[in-house]
Amino acid sequence: xRPMLRTLAVLVAxxxxxxxxxxxxxxxxxxxxxxxxxxxxxxxxxQTRGEFRQFMGRLLVDFDRPQRSRVTFEVSAASLxxxxxxxxxYIRSSAFLNVGQYPNISFSSVAVEKLDEQTVRVAGDLxxxxxxxxxxxTVVVDRTAGRRGAIGFRAQGTIRRxxxxxxxxxxxxxxxxxxxxxxxxxxx
Numbered sequence: 001x002r003p004m005l006r007t008l009a010v011l012v013a014x015x016x017x018x019x020x021x022x023x024x025x026x027x028x029x030x031x032x033x034x035x036x037x038x039x040x041x042x043x044x045x046x047q048t049r050g051e052f053r054q055f056m057g058r059l060l061v062d063f064d065r066p067q068r069s070r071v072t073f074e075v076s077a078a079s080l081x082x083x084x085x086x087x088x089x090y091i092r093s094s095a096f097l098n099v100g101q102y103p104n105i106s107f108s109s110v111a112v113e114k115l116d117e118q119t120v121r122v123a124g125d126l127x128x129x130x131x132x133x134x135x136x137x138t139v140v141v142d143r144t145a146g147r148r149g150a151i152g153f154r155a156q157g158t159i160r161r162x163x164x165x166x167x168x169x170x171x172x173x174x175x176x177x178x179x180x181x182x183x184x185x186x187x188x
Contacts, residue, residue, distance in 0.1 A: 024068070027151065027185035029057035034183040036075060041174040048087070054079035059185050061151070066114040071122060075105040095168040102129050122155065131164045148186060155181040
């Protein structure tokens with residue numbers, strides 16, 4: 001029994017030594033494994049679903065003290081894709097995203113709160129149409145994504161588009177837009 005206890009003690013010591021190295025790390029978003037999607041309802045029409053195809057993001061993750069973690073995303077508004085070219089052009093117009101004047105949508109976290117072992121709440125500033133408003137996302141973290149030390153995230157939140165001055169189509173088109181970001185991030 002003693003050799004087993006000794007082996008267990010060595011294993012615990014090895015894990016303890018590895019954990020601080022993983023405690024805080026910088027990650028970059030892997031575009032090939034990232035999806036930034038949105039859903040919006042409209043009266044008399046099916047839900048409109050779409051995603052943004054061009055973006056970049058960085059994460060500073062502190063597993064021991066999640067409140068010290070940070071995330072930034074920048075999305076090209078023109079990269080919108082609803083699988084309908086006509087609808088895409090309309091959403092890119094001044095009626096909605098106005099990509100000619102406001103080419104980017106950005107998010108920068110201001111606070112991270114641990115909810116449980118796999119879930120955090122990320123509060124931050126979302127800037128769209130030149131207007132910055134608070135946004136809140138619930139994020140499920142997968143530390144076992146496995147590929148070259150990658151970690152997975154699935155973030156979801158709802159914004160009110162009218163807070164950014166986007167009021168076209170109301171009340172037929174919902175004010176609430178659900179945003180979902182699923183990603184795998186690689187250590188830098």
